[in-house]
Amino acid sequence: MTGLLEPRAIGTSLERLDGRAKVTGTAPYAFEHPVDNGVYLHPVQSSIARGRITAVDATEAEALDGVIAVLTPANAPRLVSGDDRELAVLQSDEVGFRGQFVAAVVAESSEIARQAADMVGVTYDRQPHDTELRADRDDLYAPGVVNPDYPTDTSDGDPDGAFASAAVTIDETYTTPMEHNNPMEPHATVALWAGDALTLYDSTQGPNLVRDGIAGLFGLPADRVRVIAPHVGGGFGSKTLHANVVLAAVAARVVAGRPVKFALTRQQMFSLVGYRTPTIQRIRLGADSDGRLTAITHDVIEQTSRIKEFAEQTAVPTRSMYAAPNRRTTHRLAALDVPVPTWMRGPGECPGMYALESAMDEMALACGLDPVEFRIRNEPDVDPESGLPFSSRNLVACLREGARRFGWERRDPIPAARREDGWLVGTGVAASTFPVIRIPGSAATIRRVHDGRYRVEIAAVDIGTGTWTALTQIAADALDVPVDAVDLQIGDTALPPASVAGGSSGITSWGSAVVDAAREFREKYGPDPEDGDEAGGAMPDNPDTERFAMHAYGAQFAEVRVHADTGEIRVPRLLGVFAAGRIINPRTARSQFVGAMTMGLSMALHEDSVMDPRFGQVANHDFAGYHIATNADIGSIDAIWIEEDDPHVNAMGSKGIGEIGIVGTAAAIANAAHHATGIRIRDLPLTADKYIR
Amino acid sequence: MIPFDYERADDARSAVATVAGRPGAVFLGAGTNLVDHMKLGVANPDLLVDVSRLPFDVIEPLQGGGVRIGATVRNSDLAAAPVIRQRYPMLAAALLAGASGQLRNVATTAGNLLQRTRCVYFQDVTTPCNKRRPGSGCSAVEGYTRDHAILGASPHCVAVHPSDMAVALTALDAVVQVEGPSGPRSLAISDLYRLPGDQPQRDTVLEHGELITAVDLPELPMAARSSYRKVRDRASYAFALVSVAAAVDVVDGVMRDVRIALGGVAHKPWRASRAEEALRGAPAAEDAFRHAADAELTEARPLRDNAFKIPMARNTMVTVLRGLTWEEGR
Structure with a gap:
């Protein structure tokens, strides 16, 4: 990569350009787009986890005043493709998981739709279902690849032999539960057909992804579908293309000319828009007597749905994290009668690093080394997996800076040795990592408009991350103009295409396209263009991706208190130190880091979707039962970063920061809880019952 | 949600008469629990009689010591009342430990007492529950029971009562004042609530149409040293x-x-x-x-x-x- 942008607007804490609209309630979210003559949709969900629908009786529902249509597998418009069984909504009588759409009501009001949905009688040929993930299942299988396209298994050297002959070993199994993405804005879609053209106002992370997916399902050219998403209230990986969007589009076919409005309830989200698979992870570490790792194995068991495979890349971060000549990682899946798992903030890295960084803490103790020093001692010179040099790797700097700020040198390593007012107190550390991901397919257009302003267009999306603001800063620097000369337009597939807001890849992918367009523009028109001058660009290839391993790193430090009598666990202090290339906007970046660390704390202490295998559904499918951290659970929390120059990653010198903050948090907290209590809990979440004695 | 009628009560007697005369009628306080249940299909009343504006929003001294808490006193107001904070601190603490600030600002004293269990199966109409549908079976007894009972349960129901306030009132020997179709009566709070036995659909001994109008705290000097x-x-x-x-x-x-x-x-x-x-x-x-x-x-x-x-x-x-x-x- 050459020609790093000269940062002027980049690196400044520009306030969110959409902030005022959001806090005054004038930023339209999907469901809020004003439409004429809208109708409302409410789904009927399967009450069995596996079997066939034998009959749908809609007589009573259809007779209700205000009901326009009841869609069933028998009468729903046909899609041209049913290959993706998650998306083949109402296309067959098969039931693949409990909560699947089996019918839907379209009515004049949401209340009528909901009432009528309860009146629809569905009868089933129920088949035995299986929703239990266990390590001793005899039907575990190796997927072809793990998300998105990593090898399923890797092996280097002789990990078993090295482990057997290691001076110090640990061999432990860590588990994480099923967890559900719960963005603040539930999934919502407004769908309107005009002839064979479809407009979707959708709460989505990927306008183009939704456009292309929907167009494919209906057999339309992509340009017949327009997806509009100027503001999205969070996604965390769950707002891609799921059955809810398809259902809205299918239903809108039946009432052509009238927009169908469909917002999921919080309860419905627990079966329809993905979740993080539960994981069972066995980690074995072997080290020599100096605390240098000789063997690392990480064997993962997790689940997918029988109707569609999603294989979380849980052990992938272990492949490049620490130096050890003998390494193995494996992934095995159980295909169950459950909803389809999907991305949830930090897929792979988040659960995988919980296990690895917990194991590293145990191994540091076993080696008699400080956990910070132990990690530094096992820092690799090159990427252990590929043998490539790192484009930049500042894990050690993060650990050292974090230790200094956190007061780590004063730490007494002995567990269960500090008590204040009935609370056992401890501290812990863990490392964070996340790859630099670039997703092809983004383009941008820049046009000179009146008053010396520049209109920058790309169908990127802001899911609360700060895209409006950060892309404006990038465009300003790329054009060498002040930020207020830039009119950014995003969130609409009528604009040049953009890749999904996922994998922390947005700024790398979209920003590179904007920079390319700006360079094209200046090459064509120079510094004094005419109004109407226009140029386009796209994310260029980056040959450096073949020459370097590219990752962001971080170190997280936690203070934990566990009540000696009640087992209650609280986290009064969290510090994250990150090395993630150049930070585009410190204000929005800090929000990303702190938000993700909060979500990591929530994962550590609270989040637990409890599968009831008798019914094949999550028992605690609402916010009373599924706990997410509240404000009161967060004490002092801070995120900082170290200066990092990386000329190889992209033109901005930036690495994605949307996810790294959730990676390692749970391990830092679990390690601190062990330091506080002497009790090592290897099964998340860390709830009071596990510490009570 | 199923359509329902709504009436605002002018006085307790007529509210009681209205509800007593209609099997599908229920009293509506702040609705923080009932309205959830109506959305979920757990409760399907055909008439809501709104008693939240009856003149029961006062906290007053009782003759011979003690304090009377009106049924519609909001949880936040009760927690903030000096007489409660000074003489019955466990009650103030229990109130503040419950729900959220927003909920406490609307939730009433009587509504808090009569809120229903948060058992996940009770709240999910797609699973059997003896409390919601008598005779359908208890999904919890062999299911997800982290939040469930360890004392006084029955094979028919293992749910727990969710209120914090009611725990303090139970320790304080509070007395519940009730207006009913056949006149007023008083109940010790420990007699208000039931164990599930073979009738888990009944949380309390109240009959259809009976309305809680107040809760009396007895004079109890030792309660000044109390906590929750x-x-x-x-x-x-x-x-x-x-x-x-x-x-x-x-x-x-x-x-x-x-x-x-x-x-x-x-x-x-x-x-x-x-x-x-x-x-x-x-x-x-x-x-x-x-x-x-x-x-x-x-x-x-x-x-x-x-x-x-x-x-x-x-x-x-x-x-x-x-x-x-x-x-x-x-």
Whole structure:
């Protein structure tokens, strides 16, 4: 990569350009787009986890005043493709998981739709279902690849032999539960057909992804579908293309000319828009007597749905994290009668690093080394997996800076040795990592408009991350103009295409396209263009991706208190130190880091979707039962970063920061809880019952 | 949601008559629980009689000591009332441990008492539940029971009562004033609530049409030294795993009197009578607290997921008693 942008607007804490609209309630979210003559949709969900629908009786529902249509597998418009069984909504009588759409009501009001949905009688040929993930299942299988396209298994050297002959070993199994993405804005879609053209106002992370997916399902050219998403209230990986969007589009076919409005309830989200698979992870570490790792194995068991495979890349971060000549990682899946798992903030890295960084803490103790020093001692010179040099790797700097700020040198390593007012107190550390991901397919257009302003267009999306603001800063620097000369337009597939807001890849992918367009523009028109001058660009290839391993790193430090009598666990202090290339906007970046660390704390202490295998559904499918951290659970929390120059990653010198903050948090907290209590809990979440004695 | 009628009551008598005369009618307070149930299909009333604006929003002294709390006094107002904070601090603490600020600002005293269990199966109309649909079976008894009862449960229902406020009121021997179709009556709070037995659909002994108009706190000087400790997974906005309301009267290091009630452990707020009995006359000391707590829990029967509640309840009782009596030793 050459020609790093000269940062002027980049690196400044520009306030969110959409902030005022959001806090005054004038930023339209999907469901809020004003439409004429809208109708409302409410789904009927399967009450069995596996079997066939034998009959749908809609007589009573259809007779209700205000009901326009009841869609069933028998009468729903046909899609041209049913290959993706998650998306083949109402296309067959098969039931693949409990909560699947089996019918839907379209009515004049949401209340009528909901009432009528309860009146629809569905009868089933129920088949035995299986929703239990266990390590001793005899039907575990190796997927072809793990998300998105990593090898399923890797092996280097002789990990078993090295482990057997290691001076110090640990061999432990860590588990994480099923967890559900719960963005603040539930999934919502407004769908309107005009002839064979479809407009979707959708709460989505990927306008183009939704456009292309929907167009494919209906057999339309992509340009017949327009997806509009100027503001999205969070996604965390769950707002891609799921059955809810398809259902809205299918239903809108039946009432052509009238927009169908469909917002999921919080309860419905627990079966329809993905979740993080539960994981069972066995980690074995072997080290020599100096605390240098000789063997690392990480064997993962997790689940997918029988109707569609999603294989979380849980052990992938272990492949490049620490130096050890003998390494193995494996992934095995159980295909169950459950909803389809999907991305949830930090897929792979988040659960995988919980296990690895917990194991590293145990191994540091076993080696008699400080956990910070132990990690530094096992820092690799090159990427252990590929043998490539790192484009930049500042894990050690993060650990050292974090230790200094956190007061780590004063730490007494002995567990269960500090008590204040009935609370056992401890501290812990863990490392964070996340790859630099670039997703092809983004383009941008820049046009000179009146008053010396520049209109920058790309169908990127802001899911609360700060895209409006950060892309404006990038465009300003790329054009060498002040930020207020830039009119950014995003969130609409009528604009040049953009890749999904996922994998922390947005700024790398979209920003590179904007920079390319700006360079094209200046090459064509120079510094004094005419109004109407226009140029386009796209994310260029980056040959450096073949020459370097590219990752962001971080170190997280936690203070934990566990009540000696009640087992209650609280986290009064969290510090994250990150090395993630150049930070585009410190204000929005800090929000990303702190938000993700909060979500990591929530994962550590609270989040637990409890599968009831008798019914094949999550028992605690609402916010009373599924706990997410509240404000009161967060004490002092801070995120900082170290200066990092990386000329190889992209033109901005930036690495994605949307996810790294959730990676390692749970391990830092679990390690601190062990330091506080002497009790090592290897099964998340860390709830009071596990510490009570 | 199914369409329903709505009426605003002008006075208690007519409200009672209206509800008593219509089997599908229910009283509406703030609706923080009932309206959820209507959305979920757990409750399907055909008439809501809104009693939230009846003139029961006052806290007043009772003749002979004690305090009367009107049925529509909001939880926030009750928690902030000086008479409650000074004379019955465990009640103020219990109120503030419940729900969220927004909910407490609207939730009424009577509504808080009559809120229903948060058992996940009770709230999910796609699963059997004897409390919601008598005779359909209990999904919890062999299911997800982390939040469920360890005391007083039956094979028909293992749900717990969710209120914090009611736990404190139980320790305080509050008396519930009721207006009914056949006139007023008074109920000791411990008689208001039921254990599930074979009729888990009935949370309380109230008959259809009976309306709570007030809750009376008896004069109880020892309640000035009382506290409420709620153990929960989150630091706020979570129901109790276990909670303890307690008041002590300690003289010269001896427990002259003690009141203890537990939350999160049973179908009703659980008065810890055995522990109280064991403690009266005993030294205010750790061993005695532990012995008393164990005595209370001898009948505890854990389910698959909640065995931890036994040591948690024991330890929390000990912690609370230690805290209340430690002040004495200073």
